[in-house]
Amino acid sequence: MSPAGWVGVFLVAALALVAVAGDRLAGQSFDRQDIARALEGPGSDHWMGTDALGRDVFARTAQGARVSLLVAVGSTALALGLGVAYGGIAGLAGPRWDGPMMRAVDVLYALPDVLVIVLLSEALNATLGVVPDLYRRLAALVLALGGVGWVGIARLVRGLVLQAREELWVEAARSVGAGPARLLGRHILPNIAGPILAAAALRVPAAVLAESTVSFIGLGIQPPFASWGVLAADGFAAMRSHPYLIAFPSLAIFATLLSFHLLGEGLRERLERAG
Amino acid sequence: MIRYVAVRAAQALGVLWIVATATFGMLRLLPGGPFDREKALPPEIVRNVEARYGLDQPLAQQYASYLGGVLRGDLGPSYKYLGRDVSDVIAESLPVSLQLGAAALALALAGGVSVGLVSGMRRGRALDRGLVMLSLLGVSVPSFVLGAALILGVALYLDWLPGGLWESPAHVLLPALTLAALPLATIAQLTRASVIEVAQRDFVRTARAKGVPERVVRRRHVLRNALLASITYFGPLLAMLLTGSFVVEKIFAVPGMGRFFVTAVTNRDYPLVLGVTLVYAALVVVANLIVDLLYAWLDPRIRVRGESE
Secondary structure, eight states: OOHHHHHHHHHHHHHHHHHHHHHHHHTSOTTOOOGGGTTOOSOSSSTTOBOTTOOBHHHHHHHHHHHHHHHHHHHHHHHHHHHHHHHHHHHHHOHHHHHHHHHHHHHHHHSOHHHHHHHHHHHHHHHOTTSOHHHHHHHHHHHHHHHHHHHHHHHHHHHHHHHHTTSHHHHHHHHTTOOHHHIIIIIIHHHHHHHHHHHHHHHHHHHHHHHHHHHHTTSSOOTTOOOHHHHHHHHHHTTTTOTHHHHHHHHHHHHHHHHHHHHHHHHHHHHHHHO | OHHHHHHHHHHHHHHHHHHHHHHHHHHHHSSSOTTOOSSOOOHHHHHHHHHHTTTTSOHHHHHHHHHHHHHTTOOOBOSSSTTOBHHHHHHHHHHHHHHHHHHHHHHHHHHHHHHHHHHHHTTTSHHHHHHHHHHHHHHTSOHHHHHHHHIIIIIIISOOSOOSOSSSTHHHHHHHHHHHHHHHHHHHHHHHHHHHHHHTSHHHHHHHHTTOOHHHIIIIIIIHHHHHHHGGGHHHHHHHHHHHHHHHHHHTTOOSHHHHHHHHHHHTOHHHHHHHHHHHHHHHHHHHHHHHHHHHHHOHHHHHHHHHO
């Protein structure tokens, strides 16, 4: 992998560490209030300062990392599963099914992400009766992000499956009696896993961006949870007097997107060289 | 070509019909009706209100009158802005969004294509590396971060340009720049990739082998074909601009459709939400149709493949 790719790997690892051990690194919990020391700028006790309720901004940003990354990784896993299944079936089923299936995907692909995410998560939030109230919006958002992200993966998988099914080894497997499920699961998918995983790695920053955008406009993550988008929106309101409040969550999003892009690009370049 | 146009246009209409049906379905499925109050209204008033909005009729009839309304450009009354139709709200806010979008589109296309061409033609040089790094930074900055930075730096600190509202041409600059950044960087990446790809094609090698001067090879063969590919970004580009407009219109206090959409979702003003959705879908579908037709007109191979489908 290229040096830039390794920088990406290192940064993603550091980020995961902050997400997991944020409270311990900050020395205090993300929701501990200390009104007497509200809106203190960055200093030795709180090195990213405190917010309007005297909560430590570093601990809040680390907590935001946990929420943002959890949502992004969870929705990407969902998108990966849906995309591989849909694309695999479309690719194997032949033109009669393939055509209509891909048309449907084209429609979803053309609509703006955030629009579909907002509508889907509103509808899901209203219908997810089984999930406890506290987690319902979170679950709805993960499902909605996954429900948008699978489209690109399905297109990619379908194209790769169409290519692979012409290959001799697929023909050989079919001639010894492998059914469609076995053909896809045992023979085709393991052979096309590389580019699919590289595409999934690039879905993660897209999900981080979409989640923070939706949360920033107030339609995503809701209290008591806070993602970077929520923190940035809070900071935006007080931007003039306390710019550090928006600066730190913004930097966190920027660093995350950059490191995942570097990682994804590194993976892709490596695959291109191998293939 | 005529057959191809007819097929694509029919498909576009079909997509719009599906979106309209889906929005109608969501409108009826979503709980939390428009007239839910803290205190329950007397049943006879609820009945009157439902009769006023046609909610007492059978579902099939409601669907028929909804579709009929959409065809006439009537998207129903807003639940929140009493006495105003969704169409009025859209008629007021859409032009603002279109102005902002057109400015951003021009910036993103002009900037992205030129950066991509320069970078792709000088592959591997210092200038190319710098531009690649710059576009990587560009796709990593969310619009609300860039917008906030511009408001703080250019509007509040330097006091060069207004940092909000929508009153004069100068008010367009900062939001348009914020909206254009992400698509500009994306287009630069895609254009660079397609220049590099085209430069390796056989017809470029043939042209060089014939002794065509390098300058002419680049302009005639590489540039033209790479630009042809850039037409295909138009659809995704529009989707990106629409997504960005939700945030940009909010932070710069621009009275466009994106901002109405956000407040309408918060207010559960579903007719407005779904009316705006329908307008967005129509914009995207029409843009994609134009792109397909333009592409088929410019590239006969697509036309032939499209007809045989």
